[in-house]
Amino acid sequence: ETGVTQSPTHLIKTRGQQVTLRCSSQSGHNTVSWYQQALGQGPQFIFQYYREEENGRGNFPPRFSGLQFPNYSSELNVNALELDDSALYLCASSSQKQRNGELFFGEGSRLTVL
Amino acid sequence: AQSVTQLDSQVPVFEEAPVELRCNYSSSVSVYLFWYVQYPNQGLQLLLKYLSGSTLVKGINGFEAEFNKSQTSFHLRKPSVHISDTAEYFCAVSDSVFGNEKLTFGTGTRLTIIP
Numbered sequence: 001e002t003g004v005t006q007s008p009t010h011l012i013k014t015r016g017q018q019v020t021l022r023c024s025s026q027s028g029h030n031t032v033s034w035y036q037q038a039l040g041q042g043p044q045f046i047f048q049y050y051r052e053e054e055n056g057r058g059n060f061p062p063r064f065s066g067l068q069f070p071n072y073s074s075e076l077n078v079n080a081l082e083l084d085d086s087a088l089y090l091c092a093s094s095s096q097k098q099r100n101g102e103l104f105f106g107e108g109s110r111l112t113v114l
Numbered sequence: 115a116q117s118v119t120q121l122d123s124q125v126p127v128f129e130e131a132p133v134e135l136r137c138n139y140s141s142s143v144s145v146y147l148f149w150y151v152q153y154p155n156q157g158l159q160l161l162l163k164y165l166s167g168s169t170l171v172k173g174i175n176g177f178e179a180e181f182n183k184s185q186t187s188f189h190l191r192k193p194s195v196h197i198s199d200t201a202e203y204f205c206a207v208s209d210s211v212f213g214n215e216k217l218t219f220g221t222g223t224r225l226t227i228i229p
Contacts, residue, residue, distance in 0.1 A: 004157070031214060042118075042204050042219030043158070056216050090157055094215060101146050101165055101208060101215055105157035 004106035006091050012112045013081050021076040021109045023091030030095060031055070032074040033103065034066060037088040046089075049074055050096065078111075086113045116141040116207050120220035127195050128228045135190040135223045137205030145207050147188040148217065149179055152202040161203070164188060175199070200227045 005024045013019050025032050031050045035043035045058035049068035063079040072093070078085055088110050092103040121136040139145060146165050150158040162173025169181040179190045188205060202224050206217040 033216065035217075035219075040221075042120075042206075042221045043217070045216050045218070048214065048216060050214060055214060058216070092158075096212060096214065101148065101163050102160050103158075103215060103217065105150075105159070107155070107157040 004091055004093050004104050006089075006106035006109050008109055009107070010110045010112075012114060014114050015081055015083060017081050017113075018077065018079045019081060019111060021078075021089050021091075021111070023074045023076070023093075023106060025072045025074070025091075025093035026104045028095060029093035029104070030072050031093065032068055032072065033092045033094070034074070034076045035090040035092065036060070037090055037108070038084075039087070043090055046076070081113045083113050086111060116145070116209065116218045118205050118207050118218055118220035120205055120223050122223050123221065124224045124226065126226045126228055129197060130194050132193050133191065133195050133199075133225065135203050135205075135225065137188045137190065137220060139186050139188060139205070139207045141207060141209065143209045145209065146215075147179075147181060148206040148208070149173065149177070149188075149190050150204045150206060150219075151175075152204065152222075154201070158204065161190070195225075195227050197227050197229060199225060201225060 033048040034046040037043040047057040052068045067075045088108040091106045119138045127133045149161040164181040205220045208215040
């Protein structure tokens with residue numbers, strides 16, 4: 001069983017740039033959620049994708065956008081990067097069939113904005 | 115709206131001593147409660163969860179937690195900690211467990227085990 005994988009693991013960008021983060025969900029999982037974890041904080045829900053459509057969004061501006069592909073993998077895009085976007089971005093997958101509340105997290109992509 | 119409060123940001127404990135990590139929540143709907151652990155430079159791993167039924171739930175690595183509805187708490191306990199338990203622990207709440215969970219996390223408690 002393949003777990004959740006994220007890429008890249010680390011990256012550095014400058015203010016105003018754009019970034020794309022990628023996530024492959026665990027085998028058999030059709031739902032992908034993205035979380036932002038700032039230093040010293042708990043993860044915060046950004047949005048969730050199910051069947052290639054956004055299925056709920058947290059309190060994040062529109063410059064945070066995403067995609068889900070037919071193979072259930074997903075991308076998180078952030079435009080016009082700000083210093084406060086520096087964080088660990090976590091992807092989590094789940095299945096609408098399992099109904100046991102568990103999310104499976106990847107190891108994250110650490111973004112530094114200079 | 116849901117929220118989670120983890121009362122202690124850091125907890126130092128001697129090896130083989132017991133530990134309790136505190137978590138309080140607020141929610142206007144039915145709640146499902148979780149504890150996740152994050153080891154250094156890693157993602158989150160589920161320790162245990164309360165969905166329904168018995169209020170005492172047991173998880174991996176010898177941890178357990180008790181759901182107390184009247185006190186809106188879900189404290190995590192372990193009777194004897196090991197060096198390998200050094201990690202960040204997050205309490206989380208969800209209003210759904212149908213595969214579309216959107217978790218609200220607390221700010222975390224850093225557990226440090228002292229040899």
